[in-house]
Amino acid sequence: MKLIDVHAHLESERFEKDLDEVISRFKEASGKFIITSGVNPSTNRKSLEIAKKYSDVVKVSFGIYPIDAIMEKIGDSGEEGMLRHVETFDVDDELRWIEENKDLCVAIGECGLDYKVVEGYNEEQKKVFFKVIELAKKIDKPLIIHSRKAESDAIGMMEEAGCKRVLMHCFNGKKSLIKRCVELGWSFSIPPVITRLEHFKMLVEMVPPEQLLTETDAPYLSPVVGERNESANVAVTIKEIAKIKGLSKGEVVEQIFDNAVKLFRL
Numbered sequence: 001m002k003l004i005d006v007h008a009h010l011e012s013e014r015f016e017k018d019l020d021e022v023i024s025r026f027k028e029a030s031g032k033f034i035i036t037s038g039v040n041p042s043t044n045r046k047s048l049e050i051a052k053k054y055s056d057v058v059k060v061s062f063g064i065y066p067i068d069a070i071m072e073k074i075g076d077s078g079e080e081g082m083l084r085h086v087e088t089f090d091v092d093d094e095l096r097w098i099e100e101n102k103d104l105c106v107a108i109g110e111c112g113l114d115y116k117v118v119e120g121y122n123e124e125q126k127k128v129f130f131k132v133i134e135l136a137k138k139i140d141k142p143l144i145i146h147s148r149k150a151e152s153d154a155i156g157m158m159e160e161a162g163c164k165r166v167l168m169h170c171f172n173g174k175k176s177l178i179k180r181c182v183e184l185g186w187s188f189s190i191p192p193v194i195t196r197l198e199h200f201k202m203l204v205e206m207v208p209p210e211q212l213l214t215e216t217d218a219p220y221l222s223p224v225v226g227e228r229n230e231s232a233n234v235a236v237t238i239k240e241i242a243k244i245k246g247l248s249k250g251e252v253v254e255q256i257f258d259n260a261v262k263l264f265r266l
């Protein structure tokens with residue numbers, strides 16, 4: 001078995017005390033790789049440190065989260081709908097830092113568009129996302145996409161830019177958009193919260209096995225309400241995908257491992 005968690009936030013303060021154990025439990029569950037994602041300058045650097053410390057299992061992706069990126073314009077109201085501290089920073093400076101450190105990351109993300117948390121800043125968000133897409137193309141890295149109530153705009157922008165390597169993380173868009181992403185050859189990563197949310201079951205039904213990946217978004221999106229999520233829980237998603245696709249767990253693990261190696265060139 002070689003489990004993969006393509007999206008987690010190991011730099012979260014909720015892992016501060018016991019990250020060693022969290023990583024050990026993942027390895028004991030036959031875990032192979034975790035991609036930990038930054039969302040702003042401080043988490044990008046912290047994520048990089050974690051990837052260096054646990055270099056046998058942890059890879060890093062550098063992100064520009066849509067809300068943090070426009071924090072200067074929206075003020076403190078941006079933090080209301082968020083589960084963590086939101087930072088103000090200069091997007092161009094951070095994009096430059098990412099480019100300088102491109103050889104240390106396997107992807108760009110978490111990035112995208114979020115019209116749910118703050119309203120009225122769609123154009124500002126798009127301007128930032130456009131720059132992020134351009135950088136990903138320039139340095140030839142896949143994108144790990146967060147899109148909430150903005151799925152159609154996010155897809156449209158990446159399609160127009162000709163993006164080939166795209167991972168839609170925790171995708172909540174409607175069926176027609178899922179179909180469009182599948183046709184574009186993009187991938188979807190499924191969180192263990194699939195046990196509680198019908199939407200993800202439908203998503204797994206619609207997407208070919210070659211375009212599915214497993215994620216946790218740990219510490220968020222736990223399969224158990226109120227509990228902290230962690231990377232070892234990708235096993236929960238594997239079980240659900242196997243059930244829905246009528247495959248053995250071993251077959252699903254192999255397929256997803258191959259998909260991850262291909263998408264992130266691990």
Ligand SMILES: [Zn+2]
Nearest residue numbers: 007009110217
């Ligand atoms: Zn995330």
